[in-house]
Amino acid sequence: MKTVPGSLLGAALLAAAGAVSVARAQDKPADYPRKPIRIVIGIAPAGGLDMMTRLGAQKLSERWGQSVIVDNRPGGGTVVAMDLVVKAPPDGYTLLGASDTLMLNGVLKRAPYDVRSAFIPIVQLTTQPYVLIVTPSLPVKSVKDLIAYAKARPGALSFGSQGLGTTGHIGWERFKFMTGVDIVHVPYKGAAPAVIDVLSGQIEMTFSNTSTSGMHLKSGKLRGLAITSPRRGQLFPDMPTVSESGVPGFELSNSYGYYAPAGTSRDIVRAINSVVARAMNSPETVKSLAADGSEAIPPSTPEAFKARFAKDYADLEKLISAANIKFN
Numbered sequence: 001m002k003t004v005p006g007s008l009l010g011a012a013l014l015a016a017a018g019a020v021s022v023a024r025a026q027d028k029p030a031d032y033p034r035k036p037i038r039i040v041i042g043i044a045p046a047g048g049l050d051m052m053t054r055l056g057a058q059k060l061s062e063r064w065g066q067s068v069i070v071d072n073r074p075g076g077g078t079v080v081a082m083d084l085v086v087k088a089p090p091d092g093y094t095l096l097g098a099s100d101t102l103m104l105n106g107v108l109k110r111a112p113y114d115v116r117s118a119f120i121p122i123v124q125l126t127t128q129p130y131v132l133i134v135t136p137s138l139p140v141k142s143v144k145d146l147i148a149y150a151k152a153r154p155g156a157l158s159f160g161s162q163g164l165g166t167t168g169h170i171g172w173e174r175f176k177f178m179t180g181v182d183i184v185h186v187p188y189k190g191a192a193p194a195v196i197d198v199l200s201g202q203i204e205m206t207f208s209n210t211s212t213s214g215m216h217l218k219s220g221k222l223r224g225l226a227i228t229s230p231r232r233g234q235l236f237p238d239m240p241t242v243s244e245s246g247v248p249g250f251e252l253s254n255s256y257g258y259y260a261p262a263g264t265s266r267d268i269v270r271a272i273n274s275v276v277a278r279a280m281n282s283p284e285t286v287k288s289l290a291a292d293g294s295e296a297i298p299p300s301t302p303e304a305f306k307a308r309f310a311k312d313y314a315d316l317e318k319l320i321s322a323a324n325i326k327f328n
Contacts, residue, residue, distance in 0.1 A: 028064060028271035032092055036067035039258065040085050041097040042078025043162060044190035048209040052125045052256040052294070053097035059279035060272065070097070074189035077101065077163035079110050086111075086118050090263035092272075095122070099254050101166045103309065107316050108165045116313060119259040121305040123273040124297040125280055126289060127255040129229035130171065130207035132242060133195070133222045138204050143226050143245035146205070147179050154182035160194030160206040163187045168194075168207045170316075171228065171252040173325045178247050198222060207252060210235055210293035228252035235293040255297065257305065269302050 037060065041053050050072065057068035073081040078101050088094035096102070096119060106115035132143065138157075140146045150157050161169035164187045176183060186203050188194040194206045195213050199221055207228065214235065216222040226242040227233050230251050242250045258276065260269055277299035279285060286296050319325075 028275075029265070029267045032268055032271070033064060033066045035093060036069055037093055037095065038069045038071050039095045039097045040071045040073055040081045042074055042076070042081030042101070043072065044074045044192055045072050046212065047162065047191035048128055048211045048254065048294075049097060049099045049256050050190075050192075051211050051292075053258075055285075056097075056123075056125050056258065056276050056280065059285075060275055063275045063279070077105060077110060077165045077187075079105055082111055082115070082119075085259070086113060086261055088261055090261045090265075092260065092264055092268035094261070095272075096259040096261075097256065098259055099167055099256050100312070101162065102259065103313050103316055104165050104167065104170060106313060107320060110165060116310060118262055120262060120264055120269055120302065121309050122258040122260055122269050122302055123276045124255055124257040124300070124305055125276065126294045126296055127253055128209045128211070128294045129227050129233065129253045130168070130209055131213060131217065131224045131236070131239070132205065132226050132228065133198060133208050133213055133217065133224050134205045135198050135201045135203075136220065136223050137201055138223075140225070141223075143240075143242055143247060146225060147181055147246060150179075150181040150183055155184060157205070158184040158186050158203045160186045160188055160197055160203045162191045162194065163189060167252070167254045170320075170325065171207050174252070174319070175242075175247065175250065177325070178250055195222075209254070214292065233293050234290060273302050273305075 039053055039057055041049055043049050054070050057070050061068045073084060078098065081096060082105065085094055085096040102115055105111055134140060140149050159172050161172060169185065172185065191208060191212050195208050197203045198206050199216060213222055217224045224236065224239055226240050226245045227236065228242050228251060230241065232239065232241060258272060280296040281299055289296055
C-alpha cells in the first residue's frame with residue numbers, strides 16, 4: 001500500500017477544510033448571525049405554528065451554531081406579534097413565524113399597514129390540514145350527524161378557534177355558510193387552549209391539527225369526525241374528509257412560514273431560506289413530519305413564496321366577499 005507524504009496529506013486536509021468553509025459561507029453573509037436570532041409568533045405554546053417554528057429554529061441553530069429563540073406573544077389574533085416584528089430593525093435578528101392568519105389579518109385590515117409590503121416572505125415550512133374534533137360527550141359520530149344535531153339546536157353549540165379572523169375561524173364560518181348551521185364562535189389565544197376546552201367540555205368542537213390533538217384522538221379523549229384535506233391522510237387513513245362527509249368542496253389547511261420586516265437584506269433572506277428549506281425537506285425530517293400529519297413544502301425561492309402569498313391573498317379577499325363572512 002502506498003503512503004501519502006505528510007505534505008500532500010496536509011494540503012488535502014486544508015483543501016477539504018477550505019471547501020467546507022466555502023459551503024458554509026455560501027449559506028449566509030459573512031457577518032451574520034453575530035448574536036441570537038428571535039422568531040416571534042402570535043400564539044400560545046404547543047400549537048402547530050409553535051411546533052413548526054421551533055423545528056425550523058432548531059435547524060437554523062444547528063447549521064449556524066447560534067441560538068435561535070422562539071418568542072410567544074399571543075394576542076389580537078396574532079397582531080401583537082406582527083406589530084412587534086414590523087417595528088423591529090430590519091437586520092435579520094427579529095423575524096415573524098406565522099400561519100395563513102397573517103394573510104387573513106391583512107385582508108381584514110386588522111393592522112394599520114399592508115402586510116404584503118410590511119413583511120418579506122422568507123421561507124415556507126410545512127402545510128397541515130385540520131381535523132374536525134368534538135368532545136366525546138356530544139352524541140354525534142359523523143359530520144352529517146353534527147349538521148343535523150346543530151340544525152335542531154340553533155345557537156346552542158359552540159366552536160373554538162385560534163382567535164378572531166384566524167384560519168380556524170374562517171374555516172368555521174365557511175362551514176356554517178356551506179351547511180346552514182348556527183354555531184357560536186369562542187375565540188382563544190391559540191389552538192392548544194381551544195383543544196383543552198374541548199377536552200373538558202367547555203366548548204363542543206374545534207378544528208385542530210394532528211400535532212396538537214393527535215394523541216387525544218388516539219386515546220379516545222377526543223373524537224375526530226373528519227379531516228379537512230382534499231384526500232384522506234396517512235395518520236388516520238380511516239377518517240373521511242369533510243368533503244366526502246356531506247359538505248362537498250369543503251377544504252381547509254394551514255401553512256407555516258418565516259417572514260422578515262421590510263428592508264431586511266436580500267442576502268440574509270436568501271440565507272435563511274436556503275438552510276430552512278433544505279433542512280425541512282431532508283428525508284428524516286419529512287418522515288418525522290408525516291408521523292404528525294404534516295408535509296414539508298418543497299424548496300422554493302423567497303420570490304416564489306412572495307408571489308404565492310399575493311395570489312392567495314387575492315383569492316381570500318374573493319372568498320370572504322362571496323361568502324359574506326362577518327367578523328363582529
